[in-house]
Amino acid sequence: MSLKLAISDTCFIIDWSYYRKREVLIELFQTILLPEQVLEEVEDEKVISWISKNLASGKMLLFTPSPLDLRRAEELMLEVATRPHMKRIEMPEALCLVIGSRLNAIILTENRGALLVPKVMKKWRRVKVWRALETIKEAIKRGYIKVFSEEDVRKTFREYEEDTGHIFPRRDLIRAINEVLSCLRMS
Amino acid sequence: MGENGMSESKVKEILQDFWKAEEEFREIRRRMADWDFIKRQPLRIRAALEYYIETGDLYVASRIAGVTISKMNELRRRAKIPNVA
Numbered sequence: 182m183s184l185k186l187a188i189s190d191t192c193f194i195i196d197w198s199y200y201r202k203r204e205v206l207i208e209l210f211q212t213i214l215l216p217e218q219v220l221e222e223v224e225d226e227k228v229i230s231w232i233s234k235n236l237a238s239g240k241m242l243l244f245t246p247s248p249l250d251l252r253r254a255e256e257l258m259l260e261v262a263t264r265p266h267m268k269r270i271e272m273p274e275a276l277c278l279v280i281g282s283r284l285n286a287i288i289l290t291e292n293r294g295a296l297l298v299p300k301v302m303k304k305w306r307r308v309k310v311w312r313a314l315e316t317i318k319e320a321i322k323r324g325y326i327k328v329f330s331e332e333d334v335r336k337t338f339r340e341y342e343e344d345t346g347h348i349f350p351r352r353d354l355i356r357a358i359n360e361v362l363s364c365l366r367m368s
Numbered sequence: 369m370g371e372n373g374m375s376e377s378k379v380k381e382i383l384q385d386f387w388k389a390e391e392e393f394r395e396i397r398r399r400m401a402d403w404d405f406i407k408r409q410p411l412r413i414r415a416a417l418e419y420y421i422e423t424g425d426l427y428v429a430s431r432i433a434g435v436t437i438s439k440m441n442e443l444r445r446r447a448k449i450p451n452v453a
Contacts, residue, residue, distance in 0.1 A: 196451060291451060346444070350393070
C-alpha cells in the first residue's frame with residue numbers, strides 16, 4: 182500500500198526527475214505536495230513536463246503555504262541558525278519541515294541541515310525526512326522496485342547516482358543495502 | 369538528558385559525526401570538481417560553484433549566481449560536482 186503524503190523541496194524533485202525510475206515516487210505516495218515556490222525554480226523541460234503531467238493527474242499537488250506556515254518556517258530557520266553546531270537551513274527546507282510536521286507528511290529533501298533537525302531538536306523528533314537514499318530503499322522494500330538479487334539492489338542505487346550526478350555516502354549506502362537485503366531475506 | 373530526550377553525549381556524538389561527514393563530503397566535491405570549467409565561468413557563477421563545493425547548499429548557491437535552482441543544478445552537473453547526500 183502506498184504511503185499517504187510527502188512534501189518535496191525543489192532540489193529533491195529536480196534531481197529525482199532525472200532518475201530513470203522516477204515514476205516510482207508517484208507509486209510510493211498517494212499525493213506529493215509541492216510548495217508553490219518549486220515551480221518558480223524549475224526551468225528544465227524534462228522536469229517541468231514531468232511535474233505538469235503529475236499535477237494534471239492529481240498525483241502532485243501545488244501547495245501554497247499559509248501565513249502561519251511562513252512565520253513558523255522563519256522561526257525555525259532562525260532557531261537553527263542561532264544554535265551552536267547546527268547546519269543552517271533556508272526558507273525552502275524550513276517550510277517543508279513545518280508543513281510536513283503539520284500534515285504528517287514525509288519530507289523529501291537532500292538538504293543536510295534539514296536531516297539534522299529531527300535528530301537533535303525535540304520538537305521535530307517525530308518528523309520523517311527522507312533523502313533519495315531512503316526513498317529508493319523504501320521503494321524496494323515495498324515492492325515498487327523489483328529486485329531479484331543483491332546485485333539488482335546495488336544496481337538500483339547505482340543507477341540513481343549515474344542519472345543524477347549524486348553520490349550516496351558509502352556508510353549510509355551499505356546500511357541501506359543491508360536493510361533491504363535483510364527485509365527481502367536475501368542476506 | 370538533552371532536550372530531545374536523548375542524552376547530551378548522544379546529541380554531541382550525532383553532531384560530531386555530522387560535521388565529520390560534512391568535511392568528507394566537501395573533500396569529495398573539491399576532488400571531483402572540474403576546476404578548469406569553474407575558473408572559466410563569470411564571477412557570480414564561479415563564486416556560486418565554489419560556495420556549493422564548500423557547503424553543498426544548492427539553494428543559496430543559486431541565489432549567489434542569480435539563477436534558478438534548476439539552472440544551478442545544471443551548472444553543478446556541468447562542473448562535475450557531485451551532490452553528496
